[in-house]
Structures are given as C-alpha cells and as structure tokens.
C-alpha cells in the first residue's frame with residue numbers, strides 16, 4: 001500500500017500502521033479494510049486525520065497547552081503539537097464535511113451563530129459551504145460492525161437540533177442513525193461518509209430551514 005501522509009495546519013506526518021495496530025486489533029486482522037480506509041480517505045477526504053480515541057471521543061493531549069489530538073506516527077500515538085506519546089483505547093477519524101448553505105432566513109440565522117462561534121465555511125464562486133465537524137469512531141469489530149459517526153454537540157446546539165431524537169435520526173451523543181437494523185455491510189469509512197452522511201447532514205439542514213423531520217428524512221434512509 002502507498003504511504004499516507006495526514007495534515008493538520010502546517011504539520012504533516014506519515015500514518016504509522018504499527019502504532020495504530022497497537023491500539024486496535026482489527027488492523028492486523030483486516031488489512032484490506034485498513035488499506036481501503038486509508039486510501040479512500042486520502043483520495044476523497046484528504047483533510048481528515050486518523051487520531052487516537054477513548055470513551056467515545058478523540059483523545060486530547062494532557063501534556064501541553066495545545067491539547068491537540070494524538071495521531072499514530074513515529075512508533076506511537078503522538079500529540080500533533082508537542083509530539084509526546086498519548087494513551088488511547090481506540091481510533092477515530094476527525095474532519096469536516098462541506099454542505100451548501102441554504103438560503104432560508106431560519107437557516108441563515110443559525111449559520112450566523114455558527115460563524116460567531118468559530119465554525120468554518122468555504123466558498124466557491126457563487127456558493128457558500130458550511131464545514132461541519134464530524135467524528136467517526138471505529139468499533140472493535142470493524143469492519144463487521146458499523147462505525148459511530150457523531151456530530152459535535154456544540155454544532156447541533158447552535159443549529160437548534162437535539163443530540164438524541166428518533167425523528168431526527170440521532171441516536172444519542174449526537175450520533176447519526178445511518179443504517180437500519182441489520183442493514184450494515186462492510187464498506188469503507190469514505191463510503192460511509194459519501195453514501196450515508198452527506199444525505200443525513202442534508203436532511204438535518206432541511207429541518208433547520210423549516211421542514212418537518214418526517215419530510216426532511218423521507219425516502220432517504222431506512
């Protein structure tokens with residue numbers, strides 16, 4: 001497999017498979033899944049990074065003021081700022097998914113709150129995109145069990161959305177319900193984001209713009 005380099009701000013680092021495998025056993029057991037995920041993310045989501053996780057969230061460094069994420073590099077999970085080793089019990093992908101800003105006033109008001117809170121945006125000629133932070137947590141049994149994809153609680157709050165609601169297809173802790181019971185078939189993390197999360201996020205944005213949840217999600221999933 002080709003070498004994969006991840007980036008955060010100015011920093012770039014080579015993803016260390018052995019260091020990642022010391023955290024999650026599936027990497028030794030399912031090398032094809034590892035390769036598909038690393039290469040798929042590098043191809044379609046190059047600004048995302050693989051980082052250490054514990055208790056359902058990415059681990060932050062406790063040894064420096066940056067409190068940066070820790071990524072598998074140079075033989076260990078290391079803080080992206082100070083490079084000191086950090087402890088983790090799992091792995092997660094962290095990054096942002098772009099979604100077109102909607103024109104409705106209700107949506108624009110929420111967009112303003114996100115901006116004030118420091119959430120990012122990106123612009124192409126005539127098009128404005130919100131950059132929506134997400135975390136994708138690997139289950140121990142990957143790729144036989146689906147990953148947990150979570151919105152940031154703060155993002156949900158500012159959008160006026162709950163973090164748990166069946167109508168919003170949110171199962172708690174801001175986790176998106178993107179597969180019906182028994183529907184999971186092994187696929188890459190990049191495919192989960194492209195085939196499921198883009199639609200889930202678009203549906204949430206419709207709700208923020210004023211559509212009832214039942215209509216916003218109809219025909220999308222389940």
Ligand SMILES: [Zn+2]
Nearest residue numbers: 061064079082
């Ligand atoms: Zn640090």
